[in-house]
Amino acid sequence: MRLDPMQRKDAPMNPSQLGAWFVCLALALFGSVMAVRNSYKVALMERRFSQAMDTAAAQSLLLSDVHDVLVEIRDELRKEAPGGARTP
DSSP states (O other): OOOOTTTSTTOOOOHHHHHHHHHHHHHHHHHHHHHHHHHHHHHHHHHHHHHHHHHHHHHHHHHHHHHHHHHHHHHHHHHHSGGGOOOO
């Protein structure tokens, strides 16, 4: 019994099979490139987010200091006002 050459295991691939392999390889390469690109962007965004959180904490501390000073000034002005008049 003789096998058809296309059914043999060592038969060369026909052009459509070869094209399909190239398409699969191209898609795998594209997926790998996109995965590396996305992981880089995630790492960059995490670093920027931590910097933004540090900046926000510093600004919050500064604003609370300014608020405390303004409250002190308001209290001093109320003490100095004649007859206990209320100042805004």
